[in-house]
Amino acid sequence: MxxxxxxxxxxxxxxxxxxxxxxxxxxxxxxxxxxxxxxxxxxxxxxxxxxxxxxxxxxxxxxxxxxxxxxxxxxxxxxxxxxxxxxxxxxxxxxxxxxxxxxGLSRTRRMILRGALAHPRLFDRILEIGARSQSFFVSPASELLGTSCSRIMSPFIGKRHFMPLADVPFHRQQGSLDTPAGESGLKAAFYYGCLTDKIYPDIGNAVLKVLRYHGVGVWMPHEQACCGIPALSSGDLPSFKELVRANLKAFGDRDFDALVTPCATCTSTIREFWPMFAGEFSEDEAAAIKILAAKTTDISAFLVDSGLVSDKSVEPAVNSATITYHDPCHLKKSLKISAQPRRLLQNIPSCRFVEMNEADSCCGSGGSFNLLHYETSAAIGMRKRENIVASGAATVATSCPACMMQMTDMLSRRGDTVAVRHVIEAYAAALS
Ligand code: SF4
Ligand code: SF4
Incomplete structure (x- = not known):
C-alpha cells in the first residue's frame, strides 16, 4: 500500500x-x-x-x-x-x-543488476573470471584497434567487434591511493568508473600520470562502485540506491577539491542523476549526494578550468599526426563541456587538431540501447564512422569509454586504420 x-x-x-x-x-x-x-x-x-x-x-x-x-x-x-x-x-x-x-524486473535484469552489479566486489570477481576465460570464446579482429570478435554464434555479441576485458583491472593494478597535494595545492578524488577499470585501465593510468605531472594530490579508494546508471536506466531504483550508498561510503567523508572522472556518462550520472533522485535517500545522504555532485567534473574540464593546462593552443610540430574529437552526448549536451577536451588536444605539440563534421552528433551507443537495438545503434554509429574517416585524422579522441567502444566497433568492422583514444591518454603520452 x-x-x-x-x-x-x-x-x-x-x-x-x-x-x-x-x-x-x-x-x-x-x-x-x-x-x-x-x-x-x-x-x-x-x-x-x-x-x-x-x-x-x-x-x-x-x-x-x-x-x-x-x-x-x-x-x-x-x-x-x-x-x-x-x-x-x-x-x-x-x-x-x-x-x-x-x-518488476525481468529475470535476466534481476540477475545482472541485483545479483551482480549491486554487489561491487562480487561483480569485480565475476568479470575477473570472465577475463581469464574469454580467450576460449573470442578471436582477434583488428590489431591497431585491439578489438576481438566472437568465435561462436552468440546472440549477445552478434557481429560486434568489441574490446576484450583487461587482463588485470585498474583497481588491481593500483589499489587505493592517497597522495598529498603537490605544487598545484589541489587534491582530486578519482572516480574511474567500470569501463576504465575493467576494459581500459590505460585511461586510469593516464589520469594518474597527468594529475601527478600537474602536482595534484589523489584520493582514490578501491572500494568505489558503479555509478548506478545501468540500474537506473533499467528502472531498478533499489540497485541504484545501493550503488550510490557504496560510493558515498567510499568518498563521502574525505576532503578534496574536485571529484574527477574520465567517463562522460559517470560524470553526468553523478552530477545530474544522483541529485535528481536525492529525495529517495535519507536527509544526510541527500546532503552528501549534493556536495559530491557539485564537486564532480570531467578530467579535461578540471585541468583547464583550474588553470593547470593553458587555455592557449601550442603550435603543432611540422608533420605532426592529425587528431579529431568526438563530443560525448553526456558531456556536451548535458554538461556543456566541449572546449576543454579540445584544449587538451591542442596542447599536444605532436598533434594537429582537426574538427570532424557533426562532432557532437550521437555515436549511437546509448548504453543498454546498443545491447537491445544493435542494428539501429550501428546504423547511427556508421554515420559517426563516416565523419571520422572523412576528417582524415589518424586518431579520433573522445572523453567517454562507452563512445570509444562504439566508434572502435564501427571502425574495426570496416577495417579502418584510425586509432581510438581517450583525450587524457593522448595528452598523457605527450608529457615527459
Ligand atoms: S521540443 Fe517541443 S515537443 Fe519536444 S519536448 Fe520540447 S516542448 Fe515538447
Ligand atoms: S534518442 Fe531522441 S528521445 Fe531519446 S534522449 Fe536522444 S533525442 Fe531524446
Missing part, C-alpha cells in the same frame, strides 16, 4: 513535469533515433504523449510503454534543444522507475 501511494505521488510529479511540453515537435529534428526510424513514438514528444495517459490507463499496456521508453539513446539532444526546457531525461528515467516498480 505504501509503495502504491509512493508510485501515485511519483506519477503526479511526472505529470506536472510533462505539462511543460508544448508539443512543438522541435525535438524531432535533433533526435538521432528519429533520424533513423522516422517514427514519432521514438522522439521525446511521442514518448511524452504516450506517458500522458499513464496514470489514467494504470496501466493497460505496461510492457508496451516500457518498450517504447527503452527505445531511446538517453543522449539528451531533445532536452538540450527544447525551447520549453522540458527535462526529458528526468521524465524518461522517473517513468522507467515507476513502470519497473509496478511491473
Amino acid at each position: 505504501k509503495d502504491l501511494q509512493k508510485l501515485v505521488t511519483m506519477l503526479k510529479t511526472l505529470e506536472d513535469q510533462m505539462t511543460v511540453c508544448m508539443h512543438c515537435g522541435l525535438c524531432q529534428s535533433v533526435c538521432p533515433l528519429f533520424a533513423q526510424t522516422l517514427n514519432e513514438a521514438d522522439v521525446a514528444r511521442g514518448k511524452i504523449c504516450l506517458l500522458g495517459g499513464l496514470s489514467s490507463e494504470m496501466l493497460k499496456d505496461v510492457q508496451g510503454v516500457k518498450e517504447r521508453l527503452d527505445n531511446c539513446l538517453m543522449c539528451g539532444s531533445c532536452a538540450a534543444n527544447c525551447p520549453s526546457g522540458v527535462s526529458a531525461l528526468e521524465i524518461f528515467l522517473k517513468a522507467r522507475v515507476i513502470l519497473t516498480a509496478y511491473q
Whole structure:
C-alpha cells in the first residue's frame, strides 16, 4: 500500500513535469533515433504523449510503454534543444522507475543488476573470471584497434567487434591511493568508473600520470562502485540506491577539491542523476549526494578550468599526426563541456587538431540501447564512422569509454586504420 501511494505521488510529479511540453515537435529534428526510424513514438514528444495517459490507463499496456521508453539513446539532444526546457531525461528515467516498480524486473535484469552489479566486489570477481576465460570464446579482429570478435554464434555479441576485458583491472593494478597535494595545492578524488577499470585501465593510468605531472594530490579508494546508471536506466531504483550508498561510503567523508572522472556518462550520472533522485535517500545522504555532485567534473574540464593546462593552443610540430574529437552526448549536451577536451588536444605539440563534421552528433551507443537495438545503434554509429574517416585524422579522441567502444566497433568492422583514444591518454603520452 505504501509503495502504491509512493508510485501515485511519483506519477503526479511526472505529470506536472510533462505539462511543460508544448508539443512543438522541435525535438524531432535533433533526435538521432528519429533520424533513423522516422517514427514519432521514438522522439521525446511521442514518448511524452504516450506517458500522458499513464496514470489514467494504470496501466493497460505496461510492457508496451516500457518498450517504447527503452527505445531511446538517453543522449539528451531533445532536452538540450527544447525551447520549453522540458527535462526529458528526468521524465524518461522517473517513468522507467515507476513502470519497473509496478511491473518488476525481468529475470535476466534481476540477475545482472541485483545479483551482480549491486554487489561491487562480487561483480569485480565475476568479470575477473570472465577475463581469464574469454580467450576460449573470442578471436582477434583488428590489431591497431585491439578489438576481438566472437568465435561462436552468440546472440549477445552478434557481429560486434568489441574490446576484450583487461587482463588485470585498474583497481588491481593500483589499489587505493592517497597522495598529498603537490605544487598545484589541489587534491582530486578519482572516480574511474567500470569501463576504465575493467576494459581500459590505460585511461586510469593516464589520469594518474597527468594529475601527478600537474602536482595534484589523489584520493582514490578501491572500494568505489558503479555509478548506478545501468540500474537506473533499467528502472531498478533499489540497485541504484545501493550503488550510490557504496560510493558515498567510499568518498563521502574525505576532503578534496574536485571529484574527477574520465567517463562522460559517470560524470553526468553523478552530477545530474544522483541529485535528481536525492529525495529517495535519507536527509544526510541527500546532503552528501549534493556536495559530491557539485564537486564532480570531467578530467579535461578540471585541468583547464583550474588553470593547470593553458587555455592557449601550442603550435603543432611540422608533420605532426592529425587528431579529431568526438563530443560525448553526456558531456556536451548535458554538461556543456566541449572546449576543454579540445584544449587538451591542442596542447599536444605532436598533434594537429582537426574538427570532424557533426562532432557532437550521437555515436549511437546509448548504453543498454546498443545491447537491445544493435542494428539501429550501428546504423547511427556508421554515420559517426563516416565523419571520422572523412576528417582524415589518424586518431579520433573522445572523453567517454562507452563512445570509444562504439566508434572502435564501427571502425574495426570496416577495417579502418584510425586509432581510438581517450583525450587524457593522448595528452598523457605527450608529457615527459
Ligand atoms: S519536448 Fe520540447 S521540443 Fe519536444 S515537443 Fe515538447 S516542448 Fe517541443
Ligand atoms: S534522449 Fe536522444 S534518442 Fe531519446 S528521445 Fe531524446 S533525442 Fe531522441
